[in-house]
Amino acid sequence: MPGMKRAAGRVYAWLERRLQLAAPVKDAVLHPVPRNTASWWYVFGSAAFTLLFLQIFTGILLALVYVPSAGEAWNSLNVLNHQIPLGWFLRALHGWGSNFMVAIVLIHMAQVFLFGAYKFPRELTWILGVFLLLMTLGMAFSGQVLRFDQDAYWGLGIGASIVSRVPWIGGGLVHLLLGGPIIAGATLSRFFTLHVFVIPGAMLLSAFLHVWMVLKLGINEWPMPGRLVSRATYVDQYNQLTHEDGLPFVPGAFWKDLVFSGAILAAVAVCAFVFGPYGPGGQPDPSIIQTVPKPDFFFLWIYTVLSYLPPAMETPFILIAPIAGIAILLALPFYASEGEKSWHRRPVAVLVVTTVAVCWAVLTQLGTTTPWSPHMSAWSSDPIPVSRLHALTPLARAGAVVLQAKQCRNCHSIGGLGGERGPALDDVATRMTMDQLRFKVVTGGGNMPAYGKNLSPPEIEALVTFLETLHPANEPPAYDPAQQQAIEAAQPSGSAP
């Protein structure tokens, strides 16, 4: 044993004589950090770094099998899923690793923002962090493209449609994005290049610089209300703090980073094992039009925004909002590089984070249910509840057939089945009189197309007769009081039309 130890020591000495890494590593490992930063709040950055390496590692493993060709990519993913032992698990690790990475990066960013860690002298660390966030999102999107299925194909179409809205050079940009005039082999090749070479390279470089600056500038101290940052005094104050109330980075703070990273890796593995890989969905064959494209989880909110924007605002919003958002993030450390760090005294910051989080959650929730999308097969697959058809007159029954056959159900649900674009029809008769129903069907309005030209008069009549039966047993259908009065007034004379 002692012999082996001596040999190891000799090898170490031989390597160290040439590498000379001991001193800088020791500096980095033992540099003092403020005691109260050895906190569970400070583990997200290192977890993101760990996930980056998990992604690189699993990505390289997947690249052993994946074929970046529009003709073969989908097949090779299915081979990974079904023929290579545990290929599905590697795909799942990479997919869930991506989800966790986006989530952790966002949490890390929110924490850094709330702790005021972007202030002097860490402005550049924040700016690099913003670029790292953008690159993480870029990896998530390009990764979805490499999962070359119908969602990927039509997702690219959405991307191209957005880019095409750029004034003057939109057409050229679409060609550049797609590598040609349509989504095809060249498109996949360039997204492969982005996902495998360009962005990971830039990300690794940025991440190392990011960590380098954290080591050089020190970990942001726990913000205390009233302890203001000023350019003139901050560095001295920080050094004083680390001396008087500091501890070496390793092991004082680092053990928590290690534990959290390990837990995150375990969580990724469990999710991968339990939930499995993402897709691939149907073949990327654009001649299959029975498809309902949907973006991945972290882009659902954009999908929602795009469906709710009024048409006239859409192009300006799509083109200006992302640039404005990035500009605000980049400008933040210059606008507020000094002053209060504590969230206790930064109500606007807390409000911004809360608002963004709530908006994001609501938009994502809407994006998972997509209430604005017609259900393309509802008209032929979703039956009307039997109780609604019970004891109908022949005409109303024919109206129910009209309701189904004319695709009303694609946007209107009955009994919880059908689209949600328009209001549910379960008790529509209590809301609208027969005349109003007829008018609405014929002229449309709001988000409803006008059916006047598309239905024959008997169809409209039957449809409205059926709709008139859609009310709860204990609640009569709506009626027009004025009309009712007129009828009653006319009754004595017996000449009602």
Place this chain on the structure above:
Amino acid sequence: MRCVAVGLAAWLAVILAGCRLAPGHPPDPDSRPDQVLDFATLYDQNCAACHGRNGQNGPAIDLGNPEYQALIDDASLRKWIANGMPGTEMPAFAQSAGGMLTDAQVDVLVAGMRKAWRAQDAFAGAAPPAYAPAAAGNAGDAQRGQQTYQVRCAGCHKAGGEDIASSTYLSLVGGQALRSIIIAGRPDIGQPDWQHDAPGGKAVTPLSAQDVDDIVTYLGTLRSAATTTVSAQGGGK
């Protein structure tokens, strides 16, 4: 230490042996929509909305009625599915007619319905009128049809809500559809077949083939009268 070793061994065993049983193991890839050849899937996606789950209790005719399945022949069933039924809301489903189903899928639907809902001896020995009218067009006598209608049908389908002799209703239901319902009935909503078509469903004699021809012809004359008035009204709007 031993616990860890046992845990690791279990994990390895799961990985090596049970990876196909893992909850995350991906399902088989979706087949192309035009390659789906499972009757239940095709029926639920394309037919269930109007004809009801299991061919019953939908607003349109109950395909699950054994008498209907016994009445109609394969060629007619295939024709209606593929090309739609003129004069009704039944749309064309075959790709050749602008629908989304391949010929093979239409065949699967026909065969599947036969297998699921055709019963041996659905008419219990009785011989119903033929599915299609004897002669092309409706060769019946409208006058006699009106009389038969008054005796056999109008008892229930009297003026008011249940009236089927209304112009609007008849514009939405073709002659063949009327004929099928008169003969096969709609047991799911309690409508009697040709043997029982009479007030209260208590007929003494079944409707003859001639009676069915006559009634359908009579209702057809009401329809054609109706379409002219309706289109005149529609033009005014």
Place this chain on the structure above:
Amino acid sequence: MSEQEPMHTNEAHETAPSHPAGNDDPSVVSRRWLLLKAGLALNGLVGLALAVPVLRYLLAPWRRDASYDSWVSLGSVDGFPIGETRLAFYKNPYAQSWDGATDNVACYVRRESAGQFRVFAINCAHLGCPVRWFPQSQLFMCPCHGGVYYADGSRASGPPERGLFTYDWKIVSGNLYIDAGQMPTLSNTAKLVQISNGKGDCSCQG
């Protein structure tokens, strides 16, 4: 002690730059600097010369729309019944052998009369998702954000700001041809962006 501090080393570098190797003969030093500048200039020049072909290569897909388009056949006009709208497919004329199925493009052909056609792109004018034609209700519906169009392609409801994109068409010896080649987007097909609520005519003849 304090020079071990990360901050402090930083400040030290900024405040006290020292060049121990700088006390050579001034003339030699200035010559070395001149040579360094010459080296930089040479690399800059070569870099610039190399950047031109690299940029040209990178921008290769950026071409005029017309250079991608050509006339492709959708088959005999007899395949399209008068008064109906049918799904049709064509192989994109600009294609590579490794494109797989991606260059199978779908479109909708509406035959308005014996000699009058209207060919709609499958892509929704909103964000390019594949619209579905429903002959029963005579509507196109988009599965993504709920855009709806009438049979003539004009916008009926939803977020699209215009009607469906159309292809130019012609009939040569009984076959229907369309001028196709690239994914229709607002930048290559839209001549007019106008929100119309379907007055029975298409606002979007491309």
